[in-house]
Amino acid sequence: MELTQDQIIAIALVVGLMLIAGLRGMLNLSGLLAAAIVGLSVSLLGHWTWLAILMVFLMTGSIATNWRYEEKKALRVAEDNEGTRGWRNVMANGAVASLVSVLNFALGGPEWAYLAASASIAVASSDTLASEIGSLDPRTRSILNLEAVPAGTNGGMSVTGTFAAFFGGLLIAVMATTLYSIHGGTIPLISLMMFITVIGWLGCQVDSILGALLENEGYIGKHTVNFLATLSGALMAYLAYWRFL
Structure with a gap:
């Protein structure tokens, strides 16, 4: 069977x-x-542009992880293993995009799928940058009651982390909007960028709430929180598409 140009890419x-x-x-x-596994499913069942967006997240997240790593390590808020991530982290941040790609293939490529996949990645990007950059900001407060908490606390939010979260979502939104013309879709570009950016930031807040309510209490772990947050991003994108687009 001869491969198509998109499959080769x-x-x-x-x-x-x-x-x-x-x-x-x-x-x-x-x-x-x-x-x-994630890369092949996302690029072949979705589109190669989806994987390109994921790769931007991976590279940006890696840079953020290594930023002032020794300081974060001293405060015990750094990623383990010198920032090298394993399969749990990959699936926590990329499994939802893979699930959306399966739905995209099964349903014949619905237009909302690109928005949902991009939004889930935007949540992962927003949360990663908020965690890696905001963890050094001492002005950290609980998202539940706004009481001061140590930097790096699950469910904590800071000024620096909040701006980093917005930038993380915006970065993915810019990439997704830039590549959208390849699909020839009908979603207005300004709407696409706005929804992905906002959903990325909102999904980061969902992550913080789940971290404060469930992870801190030992009910679920960090990777489950990340998965649920990215899932919330895809669901918000699906609802936004049908409600506003």
């Missing part, structure tokens, strides 16, 4: 993702295997 991007992530130490072996 998709496979090339997956190979490139594996090489970059492996050589730069972004992912360990289990993380690379999970990234291959």
